[in-house]
Amino acid sequence: MPHATEFTPNDYPPFPNDPSLKTVELQTISLTKLLSEDASEQDRVFEACKTRGFFYLELAGCESGETILKGADEICAMAEEFFKLPMEQKEEQRMKEGQLDGYKRVGATVTDSSGTKDTAEFFNIAKNDLTLPASQSDKMSRSWPPLIMSHQPLLNAYMRAAHATGLHILALLAARLGIQPEDITSRHRLEHRSGDLVRLTRGPPRADPKMPEIQTPSHTDFGSITVLMNWLGGLQVWSESARKAGPLEPDSEGEWLWVKPKRGHAVVNLGDAMVRFTNGAVCSGRHRVVPAPGEQGTWPRFSVVYFVRPEDECILGRLEGEGVPPLPEGEVDEGLTAREWIMRQAKGLGTQFTDN
Numbered sequence: 001m002p003h004a005t006e007f008t009p010n011d012y013p014p015f016p017n018d019p020s021l022k023t024v025e026l027q028t029i030s031l032t033k034l035l036s037e038d039a040s041e042q043d044r045v046f047e048a049c050k051t052r053g054f055f056y057l058e059l060a061g062c063e064s065g066e067t068i069l070k071g072a073d074e075i076c077a078m079a080e081e082f083f084k085l086p087m088e089q090k091e092e093q094r095m096k097e098g099q100l101d102g103y104k105r106v107g108a109t110v111t112d113s114s115g116t117k118d119t120a121e122f123f124n125i126a127k128n129d130l131t132l133p134a135s136q137s138d139k140m141s142r143s144w145p146p147l148i149m150s151h152q153p154l155l156n157a158y159m160r161a162a163h164a165t166g167l168h169i170l171a172l173l174a175a176r177l178g179i180q181p182e183d184i185t186s187r188h189r190l191e192h193r194s195g196d197l198v199r200l201t202r203g204p205p206r207a208d209p210k211m212p213e214i215q216t217p218s219h220t221d222f223g224s225i226t227v228l229m230n231w232l233g234g235l236q237v238w239s240e241s242a243r244k245a246g247p248l249e250p251d252s253e254g255e256w257l258w259v260k261p262k263r264g265h266a267v268v269n270l271g272d273a274m275v276r277f278t279n280g281a282v283c284s285g286r287h288r289v290v291p292a293p294g295e296q297g298t299w300p301r302f303s304v305v306y307f308v309r310p311e312d313e314c315i316l317g318r319l320e321g322e323g324v325p326p327l328p329e330g331e332v333d334e335g336l337t338a339r340e341w342i343m344r345q346a347k348g349l350g351t352q353f354t355d356n
């Protein structure tokens, strides 16, 4: 029996307690402690970012954390409504060539070199549009559906909290690497154009108990830092930390490990831009999404992701800092802008921008 209301996290069964499911051990970092400049919490986050590039962020106890925690539930209820709209209405919001925002239907992305299609749909909502004051709605890059516009205050508050949280973490990593924190913050100004967005994703229940359908294919995130809220299992990380970007297949021996969802916590991970800025001092972990294991897999899986990305015109290259390794003799940065990098990676991930 399909579930009539799909996003009901209080009804979800727990992640299975099955020793054959290998899970990853991630550090749990308190946002409240980070915001109060707790040095040992900063040490732990720095360590997590130098190794796997993934950690749990405990959200309770501070205003921005509570905004994310409560906001994600409300945004997810909205996402359920959005994905229930007739396909023609969703397709009106289709992501077109050269765009990062909009709707991507099931199957628009290939997940492997033999062309297997993805099974999740997502909707990307642009930070630059939803954080505009109401008097400037005419400056929006597209006409967002009424469902989104009626939630603008919620999305605006969420985006600002997630952006500020991400930047706080990036700035402290910079400081630990001897990079001027302003060298990071000046490249991620909220009002400036960037590929920042909220992504709402819906993956269907597991169709085949053995073969995991791929909801989101293997990738590293393109931007600087990602704040992910999810309620069901399904996210997996590649066991070997790598510092090389690029879809689709992992380039090292290893295996997929489940990331257990943890109530009250975001999953935070670094993206490729931070690897570039730090010339590999920190890691951008490879991950993918499959349907949740066990009983959890009978539910559709939703996630709400905020991507903090560098400003469009920012050059992705090594920043100066005593903890940042030098480029090899004779090597220079490619000089790509963040926009060029993100568009290139989005294409490489296999997103097809076709009408069919």
Ligand SMILES: O=C(O)CCC(=O)C(=O)O
Pocket: 199, 201, 216, 221, 228, 230, 235, 287, 288, 289, 302, 303, 305
């Ligand atoms: O849905 C998730 O849990 C993560 C999705 C993801 O990795 C992405 O959209 O980049």
Ligand SMILES: [Fe+2]
Pocket: 219, 220, 221, 287
């Ligand atoms: Fe991702």
